[in-house]
Amino acid sequence: MTHALNRATTANYHHLDQDDQAEFDRYMERADNAATNGEYLAHMVIAARIAGINLPYGGHIRLCACSCSCPTIFNPDHPDAHCIEQTPDYNLDRHQCPTCADWHRETA
Ligand SMILES: [Zn+2]
């Protein structure tokens, strides 16, 4: 087994500069509105890369949708992440990051 680089799996939206935040928002919105799963997944990878997360194709990221305005960008497949609400008409359902789910779990 090779030594894996210490790759970030979460990021802080506030640590991105303004241009990166705008780019990140743009790709998250494209992912949200993508017509096909392939398109959605491609936008996920790009948005993750902008945030500094190395996401393999097929992975997902979300900006925490918690009402505390949490800036955490994280993988919604994390076992401690919590889905607040499914949004059937969009690709991005609303998730709380593991920390928020632990501290103040929300339901839709
Ligand atoms: Zn959070």
Ligand SMILES: [Zn+2]
């Ligand atoms: Zn929160």
